[in-house]
Amino acid sequence: MRRIGNKLCWEVGHPPGIGMMLKSLLLTSLLGWASCQESQTMTPEEKTDIRDQIVEMFDHAYGSYMKYAYPADELMPLSCRGRVRGLEPNRGDIDDSLGKFSLTLIDTLDTLVVLNKLDEFEDAVRKTVRDVRLDNDVVVSVFETNIRVLGGLLGAHVMADLLRQRGERMQWYGDELLHMAKELGHRLLPAFNTTSGLPYPRVNLRYGVLNPLSRTGTESDTCTACAGTMILEFAALSRLSGEAVFEEHARKALDVLWEKRQRGSDLVGTVINIHNGDWVRRDSGVGAGIDSYYEYLMKAYILLGDNVYLERFNIHYSAIMKYISQPPLLLNVHMHNPTVSVRSWMDSLLAFFPGLQVLRGDLKPAIETHEMLYQVTKQHKFLPEAFTTEFRVHWGQHPLRPEFAESTYYLYKATGDPYYLRVGQSIVEKLNAYARVPCGFAAVQDVRTGTHEDRMDSFFLAEMFKYLYLLFSEKSQLPFDIDDYIFTTEAHLLPVSLSTTQPPCQGNNTEAVPIAQEEDLFTYSCPSTQTLFPNNPSFAKTIRDSYKYLTGVGRAFHSLPVREIELPLHDNGMEPVEFLKSMGISLTPLNEATAGETESHREHKGVYRVKLVAEVSQTPEEEEVVPHIVQLISPPFLGRTVLTAGPAKFGMDLTKQEHGVKGSIVKASPYTACGPIDNAGDLKGHIALALRGDCMFAGKARRLQEAGAIGVIFIDHREGSNSEETPLFQMVGDGDSTTDISLPLVFLFSREGAVLTAALEEHHNVDVLLLPKERQLGHDKPLGMNIKFRLAEEGELEEGAARGPTLEFVLEKGEVLLEEEEEEEELRGERQSRQQYCTTASENDSTEPCSSAVLSPLDSSQSPNSNSGPDTNP
Ligand code: DMJ
Numbered sequence: 099m100r101r102i103g104n105k106l107c108w109e110v111g112h113p114p115g116i117g118m119m120l121k122s123l124l125l126t127s128l129l130g131w132a133s134c135q136e137s138q139t140m141t142p143e144e145k146t147d148i149r150d151q152i153v154e155m156f157d158h159a160y161g162s163y164m165k166y167a168y169p170a171d172e173l174m175p176l177s178c179r180g181r182v183r184g185l186e187p188n189r190g191d192i193d194d195s196l197g198k199f200s201l202t203l204i205d206t207l208d209t210l211v212v213l214n215k216l217d218e219f220e221d222a223v224r225k226t227v228r229d230v231r232l233d234n235d236v237v238v239s240v241f242e243t244n245i246r247v248l249g250g251l252l253g254a255h256v257m258a259d260l261l262r263q264r265g266e267r268m269q270w271y272g273d274e275l276l277h278m279a280k281e282l283g284h285r286l287l288p289a290f291n292t293t294s295g296l297p298y299p300r301v302n303l304r305y306g307v308l309n310p311l312s313r314t315g316t317e318s319d320t321c322t323a324c325a326g327t328m329i330l331e332f333a334a335l336s337r338l339s340g341e342a343v344f345e346e347h348a349r350k351a352l353d354v355l356w357e358k359r360q361r362g363s364d365l366v367g368t369v370i371n372i373h374n375g376d377w378v379r380r381d382s383g384v385g386a387g388i389d390s391y392y393e394y395l396m397k398a399y400i401l402l403g404d405n406v407y408l409e410r411f412n413i414h415y416s417a418i419m420k421y422i423s424q425p426p427l428l429l430n431v432h433m434h435n436p437t438v439s440v441r442s443w444m445d446s447l448l449a450f451f452p453g454l455q456v457l458r459g460d461l462k463p464a465i466e467t468h469e470m471l472y473q474v475t476k477q478h479k480f481l482p483e484a485f486t487t488e489f490r491v492h493w494g495q496h497p498l499r500p501e502f503a504e505s506t507y508y509l510y511k512a513t514g515d516p517y518y519l520r521v522g523q524s525i526v527e528k529l530n531a532y533a534r535v536p537c538g539f540a541a542v543q544d545v546r547t548g549t550h551e552d553r554m555d556s557f558f559l560a561e562m563f564k565y566l567y568l569l570f571s572e573k574s575q576l577p578f579d580i581d582d583y584i585f586t587t588e589a590h591l592l593p594v595s596l597s598t599t600q601p602p603c604q605g606n607n608t609e610a611v612p613i614a615q616e617e618d619l620f621t622y623s624c625p626s627t628q629t630l631f632p633n634n635p636s637f638a639k640t641i642r643d644s645y646k647y648l649t650g651v652g653r654a655f656h657s658l659p660v661r662e663i664e665l666p667l668h669d670n671g672m673e674p675v676e677f678l679k680s681m682g683i684s685l686t687p688l689n690e691a692t693a694g695e696t697e698s699h700r701e702h703k704g705v706y707r708v709k710l711v712a713e714v715s716q717t718p719e720e721e722e723v724v725p726h727i728v729q730l731i732s733p734p735f736l737g738r739t740v741l742t743a744g745p746a747k748f749g750m751d752l753t754k755q756e757h758g759v760k761g762s763i764v765k766a767s768p769y770t771a772c773g774p775i776d777n778a779g780d781l782k783g784h785i786a787l788a789l790r791g792d793c794m795f796a797g798k799a800r801r802l803q804e805a806g807a808i809g810v811i812f813i814d815h816r817e818g819s820n821s822e823e824t825p826l827f828q829m830v831g832d833g834d835s836t837t838d839i840s841l842p843l844v845f846l847f848s849r850e851g852a853v854l855t856a857a858l859e860e861h862h863n864v865d866v867l868l869l870p871k872e873r874q875l876g877h878d879k880p881l882g883m884n885i886k887f888r889l890a891e892e893g894e895l896e897e898g899a900a901r902g903p904t905l906e907f908v909l910e911k912g913e914v915l916l917e918e919e920e921e922e923e924e925l926r927g928e929r930q931s932r933q934q935y936c937t938t939a940s941e942n943d944s945t946e947p948c949s950s951a952v953l954s955p956l957d958s959s960q961s962p963n964s965n966s967g968p969d970t971n972p
């Protein structure tokens with residue numbers, strides 16, 4: 099047992115680890131301190147109002163699910179019906195959560211108890227016991243089924259048992275939920291049948307993994323979080339059921355991940371080979387792909403009291419704080435070369451991390467990162483799935499994820515600062531304003547457009563409402579002592595008393611080898627008010643205040659030194675500032691910005707000195723997405739059907755191919771191109787069509803390249819997506835080198851993809867041209883000027899004129915006009931031979947009606963944008 103000063107970190111009667119972080123760290127004592135804080139207070143009445151509002155919202159969401167969707171797995175809140183796997187278009191790997199086991203009902207059970215809806219809970223448990231089958235012939239994600247369904251059953255069993263023991267309710271309950279949990283545990287176990295002990299990512303609930311009827315078992319990789327997020331549920335199942343096998347398997351998987359950590363950096367990668375334990379993706383962060391692995395090490399220690407988990411967590415945590423944390427940012431690095439960030443964007447899943455930092459007692463970075471996330475939500479209403487280091491949208495989807503609410507709850511518990519109640523209030527208001535629909539709450543397809551998606555994931559009911567309700571509730575208002583429980587990653591409640599329940603098998607404990615590590619104040623202990631806030635009741639506010647204006651337009655997150663550039667004047671008759679302004683670049687003359695400059699510098703003839711206000715082109719995320727097209731050129735289309743497409747950051751650069759890439763299209767088999775390609779013979783020399791989802795774009799591209807395809811058109815699996823409503827993005831690689839991929843790759847949203855597949859079905863032979871939109875055949879370019887910028891070499895300009903980098907711009911109008919004319923000639927020739935093209939600029943064809951399938955080009959409001967989907971989500 100360890101101490102901070104004289105303060106015990108857990109309460110008398112509990113062995114080490116039990117409830118430690120929850121009872122003391124989380125933090126009754128801090129609330130006492132917090133009450134003296136002068137921050138925006140919230141009256142008890144206001145808190146009650148908001149809590150009532152949250153209950154009303156829950157009723158709307160859960161009521162809609164039960165009314166329109168149950169017994170289906172999920173509600174489709176726009177169609178007001180249930181989502182049944184196989185009856186709706188396949189959405190790829192997202193659908194692996196759906197096992198025809200009334201997912202949302204099970205995921206919601208213990209939320210009903212937290213919200214004091216005990217009648218509804220009893221009724222829902224009866225329905226679960228009566229209706230739910232766990233032996234369906236469905237391939238499901240092991241990770242999702244574990245955290246949502248097994249966790250849901252266990253959390254509900256624990257609550258049912260509690261109510262039964264009180265003698266008022268649930269007297270009929272005979273541990274049925276625990277029996278179901280045990281059955282499900284056994285159905286997941288075949289996934290662990292690998293030489294390494296790392297689980298397969300998917301399992302067939304009826305046939306397991308290796309059975310020929312299972313339709314799974316060909317995968318070789320899994321994500322780190324997928325393998326490392328089993329221990330809480332599996333250990334709880336073992337300890338409640340008396341069967342050791344579950345805890346043993348989960349612990350073995352954690353042992354493998356620990357063994358495979360990069361010994362130099364103590365970081366782990368994102369994807370690992372389940373057979374040989376080699377890292378498949380070596381980028382390392384705290385968000386998508388890894389997140390709950392770290393969470394479960396810390397919480398396994400809290401739940402099970404085993405020091406090994408804490409020691410491992412602490413070593414990883416030091417590495418995270420050394421390499422990944424750049425407060426307030428958390429940026430992925432390469433696990434072998436951790437001093438270099440591999441991304442300039444963050445994903446929304448990392449929003450859970452401040453909550454974990456609270457459990458670890460590291461409040462300062464938790465407050466900083468949380469504040470940064472809050473600023474992002476203020477700017478975009480919700481946390482986009484991915485956003486850049488300058489807080490622009492990188493991927494605009496928001497599936498009503500709860501992680502930000504979760505961290506807000508932990509920070510409020512830790513600081514008692516009513517500021518966090520205001521943050522919670524803003525979450526509630528935004529959900530009502532922007533996600534509420536008549537049949538529930540709908541995910542946001544793109545935070546920039548506010549369009550909805552027909553999905554309401556079960557975690558919205560399992561997690562979001564729990565954290566929001568708890569945020570606005572006093573301990574005394576809850577039906578049980580919340581501090582006796584730990585939240586799983588899906589916010590299911592497991593009792594910390596499990597740590598006193600010995601594992602059924604004592605012989606296989608993970609060995610506690612003492613691990614040398616740097617220790618700090620909180621390595622083995624929980625924080626105290628005195629340590630964290632010595633004489634500084636405004637602790638949290640002081641930290642937050644430095645991050646208040648993070649997302650101001652054109653402002654980087656840290657103050658950059660003023661960069662000077664010198665803009666030489668050329669004899670073009672235009673003022674450079676005016677000229678650049680016309681291009682959307684805003685510059686401030688240095689004499690307004692800097693005092694104390696010598697006149698000679700300011701007035702040098704031919705050189706205009708400016709301060710670079712916006713760091714244009716400095717960061718990769720600012721890159722403009724160059725719209726591409728898929729143009730159908732064989733009869734009867736003859737170039738009239740033009741589909742707007744997104745480019746890829748890897749593979750062949752189509753902007754450098756003068757005439758694009760032409761070929762006839764063939765559908766890949768399997769369509770997702772995630773397994774061995776069956777129809778290599780058909781694909782050879784053709785452009786492959788492949789469905790997005792299930793595995794990485796890069797993996798698909800490699801397989802199709804090997805099969806002999808000459809290009810790939812990826813088609814979105816998200817039903818109804820289209821380029822008019824969703825900004826284009828650039829596909830990104832898999833985090834490793836993609837230089838081996840030389841194919842041209844483009845991406846079509848599903849509505850455009852449907853045009854192409856319909857064309858293929860009808861005409862069998864469809865030739866297409868892949869090229870940047872601006873080079874669309876038959877589409878005249880407006881005449882313009884070619885502008886070149888270059889940085890002058892030091893000393894290249896007249897002596898004394900150039901101090902520091904110098905930007906030169908040259909207008910080359912005449913030369914370009916000549917090229918334009920040549921191109922015009924070429925196009926005219928092509929037009930004559932093809933007879934007709936649909937383009938407004940074409941003189942000959944202006945009377946030809948455009949095919950209805952011609953999709954409008956991106957308008958200027960959509961371009962430029964730099965929206966690429968996170969590469970963890972192909
Ligand atoms: C939840 O299912 C879990 O929190 C999981 O760990 C990852 N995130 C989703 C919700 O965003």
